[in-house]
Amino acid sequence: MRKYVIFVGVGGVGKTTLVYRLVSVRQAPPPTKRPGFYHAYLKGGSYYILDVPGQYVDEVVETISKMVFMYFDRALLVYDLTRRDTLQALYEIADRLCRFHKCISAKELWVVGNKRDLAVSLGVEHTPDLSTLGAQRYVKISAIHDPFDKLLELLP
Numbered sequence: 001m002r003k004y005v006i007f008v009g010v011g012g013v014g015k016t017t018l019v020y021r022l023v024s025v026r027q028a029p030p031p032t033k034r035p036g037f038y039h040a041y042l043k044g045g046s047y048y049i050l051d052v053p054g055q056y057v058d059e060v061v062e063t064i065s066k067m068v069f070m071y072f073d074r075a076l077l078v079y080d081l082t083r084r085d086t087l088q089a090l091y092e093i094a095d096r097l098c099r100f101h102k103c104i105s106a107k108e109l110w111v112v113g114n115k116r117d118l119a120v121s122l123g124v125e126h127t128p129d130l131s132t133l134g135a136q137r138y139v140k141i142s143a144i145h146d147p148f149d150k151l152l153e154l155l156p
């Protein structure tokens with residue numbers, strides 16, 4: 001069984017931290033300059049995970065628009081629960097891809113609110129509108145603090 005997963009979101013929301021946890025890279029993630037394609041055997045299957053680079057909406061849209069031929073089993077749209085701008089960026093990315101290129105082709109679209117630990121300590125949390133994003137599910141996590149099994153649930 002082969003599964004393809006893509007992580008989408010602007011820089012700083014924790015995508016690479018999350019991917020590193022999933023594929024057991026024990027390193028602090030450097031800023032992501034080029035697409036990271038990772039492979040891991042998990043949950044009895046073979047997973048290919050794509051970590052989209054880019055600090056801002058423009059760069060993320062540009063990278064994804066060049067991969068329109070790819071089909072994913074699940075797209076994880078990641079934002080920082082404490083930063084509304086990172087959620088707003090997801091709306092913009094989804095909108096621009098659909099209007100000017102092609103919507104992200106994925107069987108399932110999940111929204112991931114990361115840095116739950118920070119959201120709890122700051123008492124700040126922004127909630128996504130799933131229908132605007134055409135997403136089926138919303139999950140809150142902490143890429144740093146959650147147990148591995150909880151993070152595995154993000155994979156199809």
Ligand SMILES: Nc1nc2c(ncn2[C@@H]2O[C@H](COP(=O)(O)OP(=O)(O)O)[C@@H](O)[C@H]2O)c(=O)[nH]1
Pocket residue numbers: 009010011012013014015016017018029030031032114115116117118141142143144145
């Ligand atoms: N407090 C907290 N910080 C996090 C969490 N996940 C990632 N970070 C931090 O957020 C910063 C950006 O993470 P990174 O994975 O490089 O984000 P990316 O640009 O989306 O790949 C790093 O300093 C991480 O340590 C989390 O769950 N909680």
Ligand SMILES: [Mg+2]
Pocket residue numbers: 015016017029030031032051053
């Ligand atoms: Mg990164």
